[in-house]
Amino acid sequence: MNADQLYVNILEKKSFLCIGLDTDPEMIPAFLKNTELPQYEFNKQIIDATHDLVVAFKPNLAFYEKYGSKGWEALEKTCTYIKEHYPDIFLIADGKRGDIGNTSRMYAESVFYRLSCDAVTLSPYMGRDSVEPFLVKDKWAILLALTSNEGSADFQLLRMEEKGSTLFEEVLEKTSHWGTTDNIMYVIGATKAEWLRKVRAIVPDHFLLIPGIGTQGGNLEEVITNGMNKRTGLIINASRSILYAGTGHKFTAAARSATLELRQKMGSCLR
Numbered sequence: 001m002n003a004d005q006l007y008v009n010i011l012e013k014k015s016f017l018c019i020g021l022d023t024d025p026e027m028i029p030a031f032l033k034n035t036e037l038p039q040y041e042f043n044k045q046i047i048d049a050t051h052d053l054v055v056a057f058k059p060n061l062a063f064y065e066k067y068g069s070k071g072w073e074a075l076e077k078t079c080t081y082i083k084e085h086y087p088d089i090f091l092i093a094d095g096k097r098g099d100i101g102n103t104s105r106m107y108a109e110s111v112f113y114r115l116s117c118d119a120v121t122l123s124p125y126m127g128r129d130s131v132e133p134f135l136v137k138d139k140w141a142i143l144l145a146l147t148s149n150e151g152s153a154d155f156q157l158l159r160m161e162e163k164g165s166t167l168f169e170e171v172l173e174k175t176s177h178w179g180t181t182d183n184i185m186y187v188i189g190a191t192k193a194e195w196l197r198k199v200r201a202i203v204p205d206h207f208l209l210i211p212g213i214g215t216q217g218g219n220l221e222e223v224i225t226n227g228m229n230k231r232t233g234l235i236i237n238a239s240r241s242i243l244y245a246g247t248g249h250k251f252t253a254a255a256r257s258a259t260l261e262l263r264q265k266m267g268s269c270l271r
Contacts, residue, residue, distance in 0.1 A: 001090055001118050001138065002182040003207060007231040009055050009088055014267035016232050017259065018056035019046065020094065020211065020239030021078065022063050027244055029251050039064065039074035044081055046243060049252040050259045056090040056235055057082055079115045090235070091117045092209070096144065098123030098130055105133040112139050121187060121209070124175050135179045143175055146199070148189025148212040172202045181205045188227070190218020190236070196226035204229060211237040213262070220262070224269050232270070238262060 001009075010016045021043050025033065028042040035041045047057065059078060064071035082089050093111040097104070097120060111120045112134075119140035124131055134141040146156055146168045156168040163170070178184065188199055190212030199208065208227055212218035213236050220236065227234055238258075246254020 003231065006055065006090060006207065009090070010232050011270065013053065013055055013263075014270055015053055015055055015263040016234050016236055016266055016270075017054045017262050018058050018090075018092065018209070018235050018237040019050060019054055019242055019259065020237050021046070021057055021059040021243070022239045023059075023074075023243065024063060025067070029248055031249065037070065037074045037077065039067075039071065040077045040081075043074070043078045045252050046255055047078075047082060047086070049256045050242070051086045051089060053256070053259045053263045054089070056092055056237075058092040058094050058237055058239075060239075061093060061095040076115060079117060083116050090119065091115075092140075092142065093117040093120040096121050096123055098126055100126055100130045104130055108133045108136065108139075112136065119185065124171060128175075128178055131175070131178055135183050140183050140185055141179065142185040142187055142209050143171070145172055145186040146188050146192050146195055148191040148218070152189070152192075169198065169202060172199065176203050176206065181207070185209055185235075187211065190220075190223050193219060193222035193226055196223065200227065200229065205231075205233070207233050207235060209235045209237060211239075213238050213241075220265055224266075228269065236262070236266070 023039045023042055025038050028038055032038045032041050059075055064075035079091060082091055093115055097107045111117045119142050120134060121142045122131060122134060124143045131141050158167045160167060160170055185207040188208050188210055190210050210223055213220050242255050242258045245258040
């Protein structure tokens with residue numbers, strides 16, 4: 001899936017929403033906990049309830065790796081289910097990988113070919129050779145640039161005295177030449193919405209993955225105002241605010257309602 005195809009999907013669905021599948025077995029409804037793969041059963045119902053309102057799903061690998069072989073099986077089945085039933089969905093592996101050489105190549109093969117994901121989140125701070133194995137045909141590297149966490153100021157906002165810019169701006173500038181707008185995307189936290197104009201000055205045409213809307217307190221309107229470009233250029237992620245919007249047997253209805261609310265706001269911006 002290239003940027004044009006992603007944009008067409010956004011227009012057709014009137015949405016640039018991604019649901020993060022950060023599925024915690026402790027928080028899923030009790031009636032699912034006795035199934036063979038509770039995470040998968042929960043994900044499947046969330047996916048079926050919301051797929052027509054979103055352009056992407058983003059499984060967070062840590063939430064599955066914690067549970068060993070059962071967790072990995074749930075992750076594989078989730079990814080397979082999405083690709084078999086909803087092939088228009090942009091599937092992101094949220095792994096924040098960062099390594100070089102054969103290790104990086106193995107990570108790439110794992111998420112792209114074992115899990116059939118379209119994209120993976122990466123830390124670019126080991127340099128170009130840590131990202132290159134992920135720059136393969138029809139796949140995306142989503143690079144961490146400016147994240148939502150409080151500690152992001154420790155390094156990402158450090159001033160580069162000789163250039164007058166921050167470290168994250170240097171990362172944007174340099175990495176934008178490693179690939180194209182069809183295979184590189186950036187993570188910009190929604191709680192850093194005031195920086196989005198600077199981001200757009202450096203990478204005006206790249207897509208941005210924006211986590212932090214909802215439970216983390218990011219403001220959707222500010223993100224859209226400061227970050228949208230001529231092809232939308234945004235994938236807005238929400239996780240807990242959708243996954244756990246409701247409890248019991250009505251959790252899917254609540255998840256759909258929460259998703260629909262966000263999608264309606266996005267649709268009005270696209271119009």
